[in-house]
Amino acid sequence: EPEVTQTPSHQVTQMGQEVILRCVPISNHLYFYWYRQILGQKVEFLVSFYNNEISEKSEIFDDQFSVERPDGSNFTLKIRSTKLEDSAMYFCASSAWTGSPNEQFFGPGTRLTVL
Amino acid sequence: EDQVTQSPEALRLQEGESSSLNCSYTVSGLRGLFWYRQDPGKGPEFLFTLYSAGEEKEKERLKATLTKKESFLHITAPKPEDSATYLCAVSFSGGYNKLIFGAGTRLAVHP
Numbered sequence: 001e002p003e004v005t006q007t008p009s010h011q012v013t014q015m016g017q018e019v020i021l022r023c024v025p026i027s028n029h030l031y032f033y034w035y036r037q038i039l040g041q042k043v044e045f046l047v048s049f050y051n052n053e054i055s056e057k058s059e060i061f062d063d064q065f066s067v068e069r070p071d072g073s074n075f076t077l078k079i080r081s082t083k084l085e086d087s088a089m090y091f092c093a094s095s096a097w098t099g100s101p102n103e104q105f106f107g108p109g110t111r112l113t114v115l
Numbered sequence: 116e117d118q119v120t121q122s123p124e125a126l127r128l129q130e131g132e133s134s135s136l137n138c139s140y141t142v143s144g145l146r147g148l149f150w151y152r153q154d155p156g157k158g159p160e161f162l163f164t165l166y167s168a169g170e171e172k173e174k175e176r177l178k179a180t181l182t183k184k185e186s187f188l189h190i191t192a193p194k195p196e197d198s199a200t201y202l203c204a205v206s207f208s209g210g211y212n213k214l215i216f217g218a219g220t221r222l223a224v225h226p
Contacts, residue, residue, distance in 0.1 A: 004158075033212075033213070035214075041217075043159065043214075043217050045213040045215070048211060048213055054213075055211055055212075058213075062141055088155075091159070095212065102164070102212075103161050104149075104161070104212070106151075106158035106160070109157065109158045109159050111156075
């Protein structure tokens, strides 16, 4: 069964450093997303991406964040200068385009720890 | 403000003891309501999509229903392996395809 994969599973970084989180969405999906979940809190939307551009972003997704689809399979989230409060689980998701709201399938997540 | 509220926060059941989880929502123009299961340290696992009031979906011991204001996830004769956090999320008009999640219900089923 096709699934979303994410690497690395755990990333530890120093405050101020840049990190890149990687995702491989389900192969025939067209919409891609990043969400995050701070420990003990709700899953929060960060950004959606379609046709090689951002279609929507949340207030959390400020200038320190960027997304890219560098090739036909990968989808990345970059945080330029990490802060302590960026520590969270980051989930990538993808969905097929059917012209109506459709199911988003999530990856296993990357646990980001900022020291 | 668009909101999704789940209750109870936590639920402890004995194996075989049926119960229901609630998800109430206040969004403008519901486009879809989604139920996910999340195990500790893992990503949400898709369970159901409901699009309109009166709709019902079933999968094994789980049944999801939708009204104009809330959704219920009914668990019939649960087993210990049903223990997880159950998340409700909504998609709404003007929100493109982003999902707004509730805080979840932590379900523990004991033998």
